[in-house]
Every structure is written in C-alpha cells, then in structure tokens.
Amino acid sequence: MAMVEVRDVRKKYEGGFEALKGVSLQIEEGEILALLGPNGAGKTTLISAICGITQPSEGTIRVGGHDVVTDYRAARSLVGLVPQEINLEPFQKVADAVRFSRGLFGKPRNDALVEEVLRKLSLWDKRDSRVVELSGGMKRRVLIAKALSHEPRVLFLDEPTAGVDVELRRDMWETVAELKADGVTIILTTHYIEEAEAIADRIGVINKGEILLVEDKQSLMTRMGQKELRIELAEPLDAIPEPLRSFELARVDEGRSLVYSYNTTSERSGIARLMGQLTDAGIAVRDVATSQNSLEDIFVGLVSAQQTATPDAPDGACKTAGAK
Amino acid sequence: MNWSAVWSIYRFEMDRFFRTFAQSFISPVISTSLYFVVFGAAIGSRIDQVDGVSYGAFIVPGLIMLTVMTQSISNASFGIYFPKFIGTIYELLSAPVNFLEIVMGYVGAAATKSLFIGLVILATSTFFVDITIQHPLAMIAFMVLTCLSFALMGFIIGIWAGNFEQLQLVPLLVVTPLVFLGGSFYSISMLPPFWQTVTLFNPVVYLISGFRWSFFGLADVPIALSLAAIAGFTLLCLGIIWWIFRTGWRIRQ
Numbered sequence: 001m002a003m004v005e006v007r008d009v010r011k012k013y014e015g016g017f018e019a020l021k022g023v024s025l026q027i028e029e030g031e032i033l034a035l036l037g038p039n040g041a042g043k044t045t046l047i048s049a050i051c052g053i054t055q056p057s058e059g060t061i062r063v064g065g066h067d068v069v070t071d072y073r074a075a076r077s078l079v080g081l082v083p084q085e086i087n088l089e090p091f092q093k094v095a096d097a098v099r100f101s102r103g104l105f106g107k108p109r110n111d112a113l114v115e116e117v118l119r120k121l122s123l124w125d126k127r128d129s130r131v132v133e134l135s136g137g138m139k140r141r142v143l144i145a146k147a148l149s150h151e152p153r154v155l156f157l158d159e160p161t162a163g164v165d166v167e168l169r170r171d172m173w174e175t176v177a178e179l180k181a182d183g184v185t186i187i188l189t190t191h192y193i194e195e196a197e198a199i200a201d202r203i204g205v206i207n208k209g210e211i212l213l214v215e216d217k218q219s220l221m222t223r224m225g226q227k228e229l230r231i232e233l234a235e236p237l238d239a240i241p242e243p244l245r246s247f248e249l250a251r252v253d254e255g256r257s258l259v260y261s262y263n264t265t266s267e268r269s270g271i272a273r274l275m276g277q278l279t280d281a282g283i284a285v286r287d288v289a290t291s292q293n294s295l296e297d298i299f300v301g302l303v304s305a306q307q308t309a310t311p312d313a314p315d316g317a318c319k320t321a322g323a324k
Numbered sequence: 325m326n327w328s329a330v331w332s333i334y335r336f337e338m339d340r341f342f343r344t345f346a347q348s349f350i351s352p353v354i355s356t357s358l359y360f361v362v363f364g365a366a367i368g369s370r371i372d373q374v375d376g377v378s379y380g381a382f383i384v385p386g387l388i389m390l391t392v393m394t395q396s397i398s399n400a401s402f403g404i405y406f407p408k409f410i411g412t413i414y415e416l417l418s419a420p421v422n423f424l425e426i427v428m429g430y431v432g433a434a435a436t437k438s439l440f441i442g443l444v445i446l447a448t449s450t451f452f453v454d455i456t457i458q459h460p461l462a463m464i465a466f467m468v469l470t471c472l473s474f475a476l477m478g479f480i481i482g483i484w485a486g487n488f489e490q491l492q493l494v495p496l497l498v499v500t501p502l503v504f505l506g507g508s509f510y511s512i513s514m515l516p517p518f519w520q521t522v523t524l525f526n527p528v529v530y531l532i533s534g535f536r537w538s539f540f541g542l543a544d545v546p547i548a549l550s551l552a553a554i555a556g557f558t559l560l561c562l563g564i565i566w567w568i569f570r571t572g573w574r575i576r577q
Contacts, residue, residue, distance in 0.1 A: 051418040055576050073326070073420040081418050087411030091343065092336075103332030104419040146415070 001065055002026040003154055003185040004050060009059030011045055011209075019045040020056070021209040029153075032176065032186040033214070034200035036193070042209040043189040044084060047156050051081045063154060077105055080152030084159040084189075086139045090132035094123055094142055097131060098149045105150035117148050120175060137168045144175070155179060157188035161195060173199050205302055212302050227292045229260040229271060234284035241281050247274050264292075329421045333429025334436075337403050341437045348437065349444060352391055356445045359387050360452040363509055374511050375542050380453040385536040386508030387449070392442040392467060393474045393503055393528070397495050400434035400478030405485050408575070417576060423569030427562075431479055435471035442467050455539070463538035469554045470531055474499075476561035483565075483574050502528045507536075512544040527553055 004027040011020040019042050037043050048054035061068045066075035098114050118124045121141040161169040204214040236255035250259045262269045374382045407413040485491040506528030534550025537543035
C-alpha cells in the first residue's frame with residue numbers, strides 16, 4: 001500500500017484558474033520524493049490538498065490508507081508540514097511553539113522528545129528565545145521542529161532550503177536522511193536540482209498543474225548529466241576536420257568555437273582525447289569553458305518534449321505519468 | 325474529541341493575555357472609573373433614581389455588558405484573524421482537529437478574558453457605588469453566556485475580515501451603537517412609546533435587561549425572553565461557524 005496516494009485530483013479556484021489538472025501520484029512508505037517545478041506549477045497546492053489546507057475540487061487523496069476528507073483525523077495525524085513561508089507566532093518562545101504543535105496534534109506532552117527534536121535542529125540553546133529574536137535560518141528550523149514534534153510518518157517540506165545558507169542546507173539534508181532511516185516518508189518541493197540529487201529517491205516534475213514525470217533519480221540524473229565544453233579557437237574553422245568527426249562536435253560562432261557535448265555520468269568524458277586530437281590536428285585553442293544543463297534547461301526540455309508528444313493532449317492527459 | 329488541541333489553543337491564547345496583563349487589567353479599570361465620573365457624577369446628579377435604584381448603581385450592569393461584549397468580540401476576532409494574517413493558520417488547518425475544537429480553544433479563551441475583565445469592572449464599581457446582586461448565579465450565568473456568544477460572533481468576524489480595518493468595522497459600526505442604544509445607561513421605559521417599540525428590535529436590549537434583572541430584579545423585557553434571545557444568538561453563531569468550517573469559507577482557499 002502506498003503511504004500517500006493521490007488520484008485524479010483537480011483544484012479549480014473560483015476565478016476559473018485550475019491549479020491542479022487531474023494529478024495522480026503514489027508515494028511509497030519510507031521513500032523521499034522531490035517535486036520539482038517552476039513557480040506557480042502547483043507544488044504548494046498539491047501539498048496543501050494532501051495536508052488539508054486546501055479542499056480539492058475533484059479526486060481522492062489517501063494518507064496511510066486514510067481518506068484526507070472523510071477520515072481526516074487519522075490521515076492528518078500522520079502528516080507533518082513545513083511550509084514554504086516562515087509562518088510563526090513572533091512572540092512565542094521556541095520550546096512553547098514546538099509544544100503547541102505537539103498538543104495540537106493530540107499528542108501528550110513529552111519534554112524529552114521536544115528536547116531531542118530541538119537538539120537535533122541545533123535549537124536547544126534557543127529554546128527560551130522568542131521567535132522574533134531568531135535569524136531567518138533559525139526560524140526555518142523552528143518550523144521543522146514544529147512539524148517533527150508530533151512524530152509524523154509523512155513529512156512535507158515545501159521549499160525547505162529556499163534562502164538558507166549552505167551550512168543549514170547540509171544540516172537539513174542530514175536531518176532528512178536521519179528521518180528516512182527512521183522510516184519517515186518525505187516529500188519535498190525544491191528549485192534546487194542539487195538538493196533533489198543529494199537526498200531524493202525519486203524525482204517528480206510538475207508544471208501548470210500536471211505531473212510531467214515521476215522517475216527514479218538515477219535515470220533522471222543520467223539525462224541531467226549532459227555537459228557542454230566550449231572550445232574557443234585561435235583561428236576560425238571552415239569545417240570540422242576529419243580526425244575530429246568521431247566526436248559530437250558542433251561548429252558555432254562562425255567557426256570560431258567548437259561545442260562538445262558529453263555525459264558526466266559516463267566513465268570517460270572524452271575531453272582529454274579530444275584535446276589531444278585538436279593538438280595533433282594543429283588546431284590552436286584560445287580558451288575552454290564548460291557549462292552544465294541547468295534545471296531550467298532540463299525542465300524546458302521536458303515540457304516541450306511533452307507538448308510535442310501530445311500536442312492536443314487534454315488536461316490531465318499525463319495524470320498516470322506519476323503512478324509508480 | 326482532541327482535548328489536547330483545545331487545551332493547546334486555549335493556553336496559547338491565554339498566554340498572550342498574560343503577556344499584556346497590565347494592559348488587560350488597567351485599561352478596563354481606568355475606563356470604568358471614567359464612566360462613573362462622567363455618567364455617575366455628571367449625569368447621575370440630574371437623574372436621581374431609575375426604578376428605585378440609584379443611577380450610579382443602575383448603569384453598572386450596562387457598563388459591564390458594554391465592555392464584556394466589545395472585549396469578547398475583539399479578543400476572539402483578533403485571536404483567529406492574527407493566525408490568518410501571519411500565516412500560522414496552516415497549522416490549525418492541517419492538524420487533526422474539527423471546527424468545534426478550534427472554536428472551543430479560541431472562543432473559550434476570548435470568553436475567559438472578557439469574563440475576567442467583566443469581574444474587574446464589577447469590583448471597580450464597588451469603589452464608586454453600593455451594589456447588591458439579587459441573583460448572583462443568574463448574574464454569572466448571563467455574563468458567561470454573553471461572553472461566549474459575543475466571542476462566537478467575534479470569531480466569525482475574525483474569519484470574515486480581510487484586513488485590520490474590517491476587523492474593527494463591525495464592532496465599531498454595529499455592536500457599539502447597539503449596546504449604547506440597548507439600554508446600557510437608561511431604562512427603556514424612559515423612552516417615548518415609539519422608540520420603546522423600535523428598541524425592542526435591538527437584540528442587545530434582551531441581554532442587558534436580563535443581566536440587570538440579576539442585579540436589581542428589574543427588567544425591561546421578561547427574563548425568559550432574555551434567556552431565549554441569548555440562547556438563540558449563541559446557536560445562530562455556532563451554526564454560522566459550523567457552515568464556515570464545512571465549506572472552508574475564507575479559511576480554506
């Protein structure tokens with residue numbers, strides 16, 4: 001049984017805007033799913049629908065087998081949510097804020113657990129500080145502590161590392177890894193591909209309210225591993241010389257540069273061999289630069305590929321794409 | 325029932341009250357004293373007695389009601405509006421709680437605060453006038469019911485309000501005039517017959533009349549009608565709140 005099961009969920013707002021267009025998704029117990037997508041793709045709406053903050057217009061959502069509408073108590077008690085915005089009561093003390101969350105979820109007071117959570121998130125020293133006195137990164141940790149205070153089996157992290165420093169990001173990844181080790185199912189939305197790369201088992205891409213794909217991280221990484229080496233030449237070339245034809249080279253900038261595409265995940269990039277061949281062919285190189293496909297490039301590629309494959313696809317045509 | 329959630333919300337709201345305890349305590353004491361100075365001394369010297377009760381004492385129930393009603397509304401409306409405003413309402417909406425538990429937490433705390441303030445005003449008034457309470461249990465019951473029903477109304481206003489201006493709008497433009505025109509500082513029998521009839525359409529009249537009866541045994545309207553009015557008002561507010569949570573109006577987009 002999937003830990004989270006989203007089936008044909010649509011969310012239409014009063015103005016007619018459809019934020020979710022028949023999304024289906026299954027998330028297995030203990031896995032980490034990273035949901036990628038640009039702003040306004042529907043990531044937060046999907047999370048809100050699962051957590052009970054937004055009511056879906058159509059479709060069903062189950063968490064741990066419990067329907068989030070008809071059996072909301074059982075479903076919600078399994079879920080912890082770390083929202084994107086830093087939504088905290090400014091004058092509350094850190095420890096009180098965490099205790100409040102635990103109480104709200106119907107759990108008896110447990111100071112030892114609260115201490116454990118606060119220590120894990122390096123907040124123990126700040127337990128008696130008011131939220132308003134904390135830095136942005138600390139506030140984000142408080143949000144996580146609140147979500148963990150009631151021992152959720154499913155944790156939603158909505159852009160958890162947006163605007164936080166590298167150190168905190170690493171800390172959060174470690175925390176996520178520990179939670180996964182405890183069997184917690186984690187769904188995070190992110191803009192950062194390296195974040196998905198670092199911690200996710202599967203990656204889902206969502207755009208304009210549709211899930212475009214849900215794929216195992218490794219296979220997606222291979223596709224994302226494309227890099228380009230741009231070689232600026234001392235003299236322009238009219239054509240690619242014969243010995244270099246075996247490489248995937250493109251002549252750009254009126255022959256003043258060559259672009260070599262290669263895959264970072266393959267054992268050999270072929271760069272050394274290419275450079276050797278260039279020297280052998282007597283081609284002088286002025287400069288070299290590498291660039292990697294950005295998430296944006298990959299994302300645009302996925303979206304256009306999707307549209308080419310199904311040019312007249314009705315809304316929700318990709319709804320089964322996410323099913324595992 | 326998720327009693328733990330009710331208690332958590334209640335405690336959270338009460339903590340805020342205690343954080344500003346001096347303000348919560350001193351403000352009603354000062355305003356009550358001012359009312360006694362203005363109404364009791366200035367106007368009271370011209371109105372000797374109302375239905376056999378000294379004017380100073382006569383206004384005490386109305387004064388308590390005025391503060392209790394406005395405080396209940398503002399406490400409860402602010403209590404639920406603030407999480408909406410700063411975004412912390414996400415936690416309430418994603419927690420395993422139903423509307424009744426949320427209402428019990430917020431409204432219970434708002435009612436407790438205004439009940440406390442009502443009692444402070446009562447205590448303050450004893451420094452200015454001699455007060456006898458003929459039906460103390462009924463007095464407490466009326467005060468508790470008023471606190472609860474107006475806190476329920478405040479809760480609805482807090483959910484409805486889209487900004488701080490709207491939050492103030494209903495208490496300022498509707499409730500305060502109704503309370504002032506509802507016999508807080510006079511007996512309805514002092515009005516010309518036409519205005520007496522008009523006043524009977526003001527629901528606050530029934531609450532103040534019942535409350536005043538518990539002090540002096542005097543009522544502008546039958547006590548049973550007062551009780552029915554407050555019970556009906558409470559049920560109406562509960563019904564609206566139930567509908568709000570069922571439909572997600574203004575809280576679940």
